[in-house]
Structure formats: C-alpha cells, structure tokens
Amino acid sequence: MAENVFSSYIRSKPIFKGDRDILRTSYIPEELPHREEYIENLASIMVTALRGNRPSNVLLFGKTGTGKTAVVRYLEREIERLKMEDSNSDLDDAFTDYNVHRVEYVYINCEVVDTHYGVMKNIGNKFIDSWSEQIPFTGWPMEKVYDALKERIDEKPRVVVIILDELDKLVTKSGDSVLYHLSKINSELKNSKVSLIGISNNLKFTEFLDPRVKSRLGEEKMIFPPYNADQLKDILGERIRQAFGEIDIMEGDVIALCAALAAQEHGDARRALDLLRISTELAEREKCSKVTTNHVYKAKNKIEQDCVREAVITLPTHSKLVMYSILLMSKNGGEKLTTGEVYSGYEELCAKSGIDTLTQRRIADLISELDMLGLILARVKSFGRRGRTREIQASVPRMETIKTIEEDDCIKVVSELESSNLTQTKLI
DNA sequence: TGTCCACTGGAAGGGAGGGCTT
DNA sequence: AAGCCCTCCCTTCCAGTGGACA
Numbered sequence: 218m219a220e221n222v223f224s225s226y227i228r229s230k231p232i233f234k235g236d237r238d239i240l241r242t243s244y245i246p247e248e249l250p251h252r253e254e255y256i257e258n259l260a261s262i263m264v265t266a267l268r269g270n271r272p273s274n275v276l277l278f279g280k281t282g283t284g285k286t287a288v289v290r291y292l293e294r295e296i297e298r299l300k301m302e303d304s305n306s307d308l309d310d311a312f313t314d315y316n317v318h319r320v321e322y323v324y325i326n327c328e329v330v331d332t333h334y335g336v337m338k339n340i341g342n343k344f345i346d347s348w349s350e351q352i353p354f355t356g357w358p359m360e361k362v363y364d365a366l367k368e369r370i371d372e373k374p375r376v377v378v379i380i381l382d383e384l385d386k387l388v389t390k391s392g393d394s395v396l397y398h399l400s401k402i403n404s405e406l407k408n409s410k411v412s413l414i415g416i417s418n419n420l421k422f423t424e425f426l427d428p429r430v431k432s433r434l435g436e437e438k439m440i441f442p443p444y445n446a447d448q449l450k451d452i453l454g455e456r457i458r459q460a461f462g463e464i465d466i467m468e469g470d471v472i473a474l475c476a477a478l479a480a481q482e483h484g485d486a487r488r489a490l491d492l493l494r495i496s497t498e499l500a501e502r503e504k505c506s507k508v509t510t511n512h513v514y515k516a517k518n519k520i521e522q523d524c525v526r527e528a529v530i531t532l533p534t535h536s537k538l539v540m541y542s543i544l545l546m547s548k549n550g551g552e553k554l555t556t557g558e559v560y561s562g563y564e565e566l567c568a569k570s571g572i573d574t575l576t577q578r579r580i581a582d583l584i585s586e587l588d589m590l591g592l593i594l595a596r597v598k599s600f601g602r603r604g605r606t607r608e609i610q611a612s613v614p615r616m617e618t619i620k621t622i623e624e625d626d627c628i629k630v631v632s633e634l635e636s637s638n639l640t641q642t643k644l645i
Numbered sequence: 646t647g648t649c650c651a652c653t654g655g656a657a658g659g660g661a662g663g664g665c666t667t
Numbered sequence: 668a669a670g671c672c673c674t675c676c677c678t679t680c681c682a683g684t685g686g687a688c689a
Contacts, residue, residue: 334673356664358672391674533676556652576678581653597653601687604651 225504239460240494242282242487245290246459250451252284255439259292262437266376267299267315271403271410274434278420279441282485285416288441289380293322324380327387333395334362336387340379341366363398367405374408384415385422393426400433443484449476452486453493468507471496475513492516525613528590529621534628535575536583538566541622541631543593543611555606556581570631584609592618 238244249256265272277285299317323343330339338352341362345351352365370377379399381387387395402411415434423431444452453472475496479489495516500508532540542562546554554562560577567574575583584607588595594612599605611618623632 332674353664355662355673356666356671358665361665361672575676577652578654578679579677582677585654597684599685599687600651601685602648602650602689603687604649605685606650606652 237460237494239456240490240497242490245287245294246455248455249284249287249291250455251444251448252288252441255284255288255441256291258439259288260295263292263296263378266320266378266412267317269316269319269374269376269410271376272378272412273436274400274413274415275437275439276415276417276423276435277439277441278417280418280443280483280485282479282483282487282489283441283443284486285441286382287486289382289414289416290324293324293380296320296322319375321375321377322380323377324382326382328383331387331390333387333391333398334359336381336395337362337366337398341369344369344372367402370402370411371406371408375410377409377411378414379411380414380416382416383418385417385419388422388425393430396430396434397427400430444480444486444489445484446473446476446480449479449484449486449489453489456490456493466507468509470510471508471513474510478513478517488520491520495519522614522617525592525618526621528592529613529618530624534572534625535563535580536587537622537625537628538570538572539563539580539583540587540592540611541619541628542566543587543609544615544619544622547611547615553608553610555608556584557606559584559609566628566631570627572627581607 239246259275262272262275277289279285296317303317321343323340325336325339327336330336334355334357337359338354341352352362357365384396396413396415399411399413413434420440423435426434450472453475457467457472472493475489475492478492479485482488492513496508496512499515499519500512503512505512529537529540539559542559542565543554546552546558546562556577560580563580564574584593584595587593592611592613594610595607597605598608622628
C-alpha cells in the first residue's frame with residue numbers, strides 16, 4: 218500500500234513545541250519588553266476608571282509595530298483578569314472604592330470600520346446581545362444611531378473606554394464627525410462616562426481635526442519610538458522561549474538577522490515576528506531541525522511576494538486594468554510613463570475586454586491609489602511646455618504581477634488577445 | 646517675463662445599492 | 668410601496684501648477 222502523504226511530516230520532529238500563535242502579532246504575551254514604562258503610564262491614567270471616574274482621553278502615536286496596540290490590549294486583558302479574580306474572591310473588601318466591573322472596553326479598528334455610521338453602529342452593538350435589537354449595518358439616520366448608542370451606553374453606571382485603532386484612517390476617509398460626537402458624548406450621559414483612546418501611525422493627523430475635537434481628544438499624548446535592533450532581539454528571544462521552550466532551535470545569527478531586517482523597516486516588531494514565524498514554518502516544511510539564516514532570507518522574499526500578490530489580487534477590475542496597462546507598456550520594467558499614456562493603454566484594454574472606460578479624472582485617482590499601495594511609483598513632474606503630469610513606473614516584479622492580474626477572468630480575455638500589440642503600438 | 650501645456654487635485658453632485666420607516 | 672438614510676463609486680467642472688520655451 219502506498220504511504221500516506223502526511224506520514225513523512227508526522228514522523229519528522231516538529232520545531233514548534235507549544236502554541237505557534239505565540240509568534241503571531243495578534244498574541245499578547247505576559248510581558249512586553251521595553252514597553253513597561255508605557256504600560257505604567259497608561260495604567261496610571263486608566264486606573265481612574267476603576268474608581269468610576271472618567272480617565273482622560275489619550276492619543277497614542279508611533280509607527281507600525283512599535284507596540285501601541287499591544288500596550289492597549291495588554292491593559293484590556295489585565296482589566297478582564299481583574300474582573301475574573303474579583304468574581305472569584307473577596308477582593309471587594311481590599312479595594313472598597315474600586316469596582317472593576319464598571320469598566321467596559323470597546324476596541325474598534327478603523328482600518329476595517331472606516332465610516333462614521335460603521336463606528337457608531339459597532340460601538341452600540343457591543344452592548345446588545347439580542348440579534349433583533351442590533352443596529353443594522355445601514356438604513357438608520359445618523360441621529361438615530363447616535364441616540365441608540367447613547368441610550369445603550371447610559372443603561373447603567375459604568376465607564377466605557379473606547380479604543381479607536383488606526384484613527385488617522387477614519388479621519389482621512391470620513392472626517393472628524395465621529396470624534397466630534399464621541400468627544401462631547403459625556404455632556405449628554407447621566408449614568409455612565411466615556412473615555413477615548415486614539416491610536417495613530419501619523420503624528421500629523423490631528424491637524425485635520427476641528428480645534429474643539431483636537432483639544433478634547435488630546436488630553437494626554439504618548440509617543441511610541443521605534444524599537445532598535447537590540448530591543449527587537451529581546452522581544453524575539455522572549456517569544457522564542459515561550460513558543461519553543463528553548464532558544465537553541467535557532468542557528469547562530471537567526472534572531473539577530475530577523476531583528477536587523479526589521480530594524481531597517483523603522484523598528485517594526487510585527488515584521489520581526491513575521492520573519493521569525495515564517496522562517497520557522499519554512500524550516501519545518503523542509504523537515505530541518507534548526508532554523509537557519511537562509512530560512513530567514515527565504516521568509517523575507519516570501520513576505521514581500523505575498524504582500525504584492527495580496528494587494529494585486531484584491532484590486533477592483535479597473536485598477537487591475539490600469540496596473541496591467543502600466544506593466545504591459547513598460548516592457549523592460551524600467552520605462553516611465555505619463556498619466557496620458559497609461560490612460561490610452563487602459564482605454565485600449567477596456568475596448569478589448571468590452572468594459573466601459575472610466576474618465577481620466579477617475580483613473581488619475583486610481584493611479585494615486587496604486588501609488589499608495591506601493592505597487593507603482595508615481596511622481597508629479599513638469600515637462601514645461603509639454604505640460605505637467607505624473608511620471609509612472611511599476612515597482613513590483615513585472616512578470617509575476619502580470620500573471621497574477623491575468624488570473625482575473627475579465628483580464629484573461631484581453632491577455633489572450635495578444636497583449637504584445639499594445640506594447641508595441643504604445644512604445645513606438 | 647508671460648504663455649502654454651497636460652495634467653493635478655479639490656469640490657459638488659448624481660445615482661445605484663442596501664436597508665429602514667411609515 | 669414610497670420615501671428616506673448612508674455609503675460607495677463615479678462624473679463634471681474648474682482653478683491651480685511648474686517649468687520649458689518664445
């Protein structure tokens with residue numbers, strides 16, 4: 218009988234001894250190395266909530282992977298633990314003026330929920346269990362959603378801490394009306410109190426806020442600096458001990474390399490953890506007993522390729538067509554194109570695939586979006602009398618990306634219609 | 646120094662889609 | 668069923684821009 222396809226994997230010794238989620242960025246460890254001071258600071262602000270008073274609103278700034286979300290979620294877990302301990306023991310006697318059960322944490326990621334209706338709805342629904350009373354995902358006037366939210370929060374005496382992660386995304390996309398309402402909500406509540414914690418990658422986003430909102434929101438501010446390579450090594454070391462039980466599963470300079478590569482990326486702990494997790498997974502797949510620096514470099518490439526693939530595959534059809542037009546026209550990958558040239562290429566592709574074209578104005582926006590995603594490099598340049606336009610260049614591997622785009626059924630039709638014609642006509 | 650080009654980018658508004666209210 | 672709300676995607680309009688060129 219043929220051997221089962223899983224047999225060789227089952228027989229090989231797994232590298233992961235414990236929970237592999239420990240190496241995921243979503244995991245909140247027992248200790249957050251080099252963020253103790255920030256935890257202390259935020260806890261000293263939040264402790265007010267345990268006494269039933271409203272803590273100051275706080276704004277946390279710092280680049281991706283500097284521990285902002287981790288610190289906030291760490292405190293959330295600590296509060297939940299206090300609640301558990303409090304229910305199981307007679308802590309009440311020890312902390313007579315503290316009541317941890319009055320504190321409710323609501324976490325919203327504004328990159329996922331990025332409209333003011335969505336944010337209000339999500340907060341309101343955190344306090345409702347029954348499906349029938351949920352605020353629908355659309356349909357209600359804003360005033361009604363806001364009233365329902367107030368009513369639910371104010372049902373009983375409590376302190377509601379609302380965490381708005383990636384707050385800059387919400388403000389950029391939908392303005393500051395949510396913050397305006399939430400920051401003045403306390404004047405309309407009788408029983409409860411609301412405190413806000415805003416988390417942002419962008420220090421300057423408050424410039425777009427109404428001055429009243431800005432002052433109410435930024436009662437306290439904390440800035441998270443990037444981790445340096447040594448600090449990243451400590452973070453990785455700590456996680457490795459938890460995930461593998463031992464550190465010698467990593468050959469030589471693996472940890473230092475992960476830390477150094479992530480330190481180059483503005484000290485991003487997320488990147489360091491991803492590198493470590495994926496290199497370990499690659500080592501395991503290759504049935505190696507140790508993770509080597511070679512695995513780390515492979516992991517780095519894999520992360521980069523996966524990012525591009527994920528970004529391209531989720532693009533809407535018209536953005537894919539624009540991207541496709543750029544890639545086909547820059548035959549050697551290095552040519553710089555203008556908005557006008559890209560638009561003509563796009564029009565031609567639309568004609569071949571039978572899709573209605575969008576206006577050049579709209580395509581200019583799609584080009585900006587592709588630039589923001591890092592798929593292309595678009596720089597505004599003036600050619601004097603020949604006008605002012607963008608200079609556009611693909612910044613992803615050409616052939617791989619073309620293949621990824623061609624997986625789309627609409628574009629498959631065009632690719633079968635000899636794409637080389639377009640390249641030649643446009644470049645001559 | 647003024648003109649001109651090929652856009653850029655902001656603003657306003659239309660309309661489709663999903664859903665609620667009366 | 669009609670009217671309303673919100674979001675999203677898009678169009679239309681138009682003032683502004685930077686630098687080569689006459």
